[in-house]
Amino acid sequence: MKKIKNNLSILCKYSVIDKDTNNLSIFNIIEEINVKPSGIFKQKIKGKEEEIIPFPFEFLTIWERTDNTSKELSSKVKTSITCPNGKEKEYIEFPFNFEVDKKRIRLKIQTGGFPFTGYGTYLFNVFIEENKKFNLVNQIPIEIKESIIK
Secondary structure (H helix, E strand, O other), X not given: OOOEEEEEEEEEEEEEEOOOOOOEEEEEEOOEEEEOHHHOEEEEEOOEEEEEEOOOEEEEEEEEEOOOOOOOEEXXXXXXXXXXXXXXXXXXXXXXXXXXXXXXXXXXXXXOOEEOOOOEEEEEEEEEEEOOEEEEEEEEXXXXXXXXXX
């Protein structure tokens, strides 16, 4: 039985957590990116030259534990991006912990760019580690189009 469930995963320009109420506000949800050819840059990533779109965004994800909350519970989240050509690029992997009596947890990752292999639909994949294996729990489609504004 799964102990952790993904309630929400979203890409947005930014989000704010109200310090008084702990409520979350999400701004500019990203479903599509329009980019000029001049807005695509080359950058060395792990010793290899890759094209990227310098486009700051946040990956926001909310998790809920479905088991007893009297014990600490740890896991890992991994993300990847499936490009329009079908190739998958590893993106981020990070651990997280549910403290005792904590039912939900929010994770917010800020990043400064998006990989580019061509125009089309990219899938931002979200995995959770269960039984030492990463399982896909969500996919967020992002359409990258060539900007018609010159």
